[in-house]
Amino acid sequence: MGVMAGTAVPDLDEVTEIEAAPPTSWQTVVWNDPVNLMSYVVHVFRTYFGFDADTAHRLMLSVHHDGHAVVARGPRELMELHAQAMHEFGLWATVRKDVE
Template structure:
């Protein structure tokens, strides 16, 4: 009887491609100024970013005391229209790439 060197009962796992590249994440930054009221910033964050009143109020306090605050994170394509809408309301905003 001849034996082959191959193991007939050995299972091998199939090769699976793993996605290792992650799309960069961005942050929508709102900047403090001496022009816009708390109420206007809160209303804007609720309408543009979909924040609850409590989230928007907290963000506005951070913006006021820290000078700026990242009010939303996500993909550039999702945040760009929000940034433009905030700018259209007279509030300073920018997009910054998050560095990990």
């Protein structure tokens, strides 16, 4: 291909990279409730998310002591599916933007 007369070709050193904005990440947050046993919350975390026993226990303790725990991060649609699944297990869960 040739360069048409009158068109300037930028010097490669002058070309700046354009970076796409990072995709917005979301969180699924499980909240403490007065109903579910700690052992049941661990069971749900292991069954649904596939966490190992230590991770599930640590997240459950965060829910119990801190009032909530972030159990997943990712695209909004997936986090909404996780929150709905937690509701089906009887847990309180919400979706929020990741604060990173």
